[in-house]
Amino acid sequence: MRTDKQAWTLFNHADVEILSVALISARRTGDQRRLSHSAWLARRKEDGRYLALLGEDQVVRRLPGRHGSVHLPAAADWLHPSTVSGIDSSRRLRRLLALIPALAATHQASKLQRHDEPRTLHHAGRDRFGRHLWLDQEVTRFWHGMRNAARLDGVALQAVSGYRSWNYQTDIIRRKLQRGLPLEAILKVNALPGFSEHHSGRAIDIAEPTTPPAETAFEATDAFAWLQRFGSDFGFRLSYPRDNALGITYEPWHWYWLGR
Template identity: 45%
Template sequence: MHRLPARPLKSILLNTAQIELWPADLLRVRSNADARAVATAHTVLRRKHDGRYLAAISHRAVQPLVPRLRREPGLGDAWDALDRLEAGGTRGFDAGAPGSLPLHALQDRLHALGLDEAYGERTGLPLVAEPAALAFAGFDRYRRPLWLTAGAARAWRAMQAAAAREGVSLDAISGYRSHDYQLGIFARKRARGQTVDQILTVNAAPGYSEHHSGNALDIGTPGEPPAEESFEHTAAFAWLTGHAGNFGFVLSYPRGNPHGIVYEPWHWCFVGAATS
């Protein structure tokens, strides 16, 4: 088994193609068996495509939570991610440059759905790589951990605090979403008999969502339903329109956007620097 890390994983999600490495205290645990193991762990390995917890890592042991952990696909990449964190600490990550995951595995899965580069050319949407690490940015409206890139996390917290000082409440609806999450939507809908073309009328193709980058954020305000055009008429949206650019956020899909995506007043993306 892998050597134990010297430091706990705190406020950082390490991301690999098949496995995520979570700070244990940010996870919701459903089964009693997992709860006992996670309670004494600092890091948990989580399978991306179905959310299954694979192993709990404490200072004293790696406790498998599935049979045949050693044969788990992607386990070597997960250990390598821990080793890189051990070797370099969080310096590179805090500087906002954690790197990105390769796209070749996603492209193979897109081809299996009958999708190729023509989809991106038709919509004008780029293929988006996942970050190799993400920062804890607080909790969303549903008390789920919110993960963003380090820069986007700092900017979101600063923007949320600035709005609050002016009496405006901003809450996060969702942030980072993996390719596997989007692929899961397609798998479930296809199992119900929908075709890929039918699914694409309401869901972006896996790999083409800004949420994969860790820089995009769906924003709401208390008392307003999530991801509805009515958000446009709130004080929160008015504040964002006037101030979000000061924190490096832009509205990605205004009315008449060239991608053919419906107007999304709730969807904002961090572009890395103040825009005004």
């Protein structure tokens, strides 16, 4: 297990994210062997596919047959967050939005603020489902502080969702469209790619152990009462109150870090 500080960082490139293999449990047998000989993994953001591995020797090993149309960053650029600044975000966003019917897309985009993806993200532990939770580094500190303070008051806070990429958001909406849901209905609960606060690594969907996650029932819990009283002390505010002007469904679980 890597223990250095860098191993808890996710290096965020346009279509590819780079993370330590210490955080990965391989799904296929062949992958497990390859991973054990490598330090870093390049994963396609769109669907999580493994594309290539980087050894401690800085040699890139592409995984066969999985490359698709994604351009991997050059080996030397994998672990340098500054290389991400070269991405033309507007062009990339237009390309993703083009995958979704345009009319309603324009409509929502005009109301919501755009959120760019950060260059790096910090590993903030595991979420309620045991998945990796990625957040902005400073937000991680405040999230952990808030969770510990709540625990001292006898309140258990759990993260359900933190950072999500533009690609992932596109995929969520496309899958719902494929299932036959109308876009209007989808956009009441999912922001368009580029416009979800989750892209920033500063938003967390919060739950507690006795109620199902991401449901209005959360508002009746001690956890929600605690967040309403103390959340702002840690820099968090509720983004989508009841009847909000953005037309987003009431989400008592969704908290955004504004800083203090």
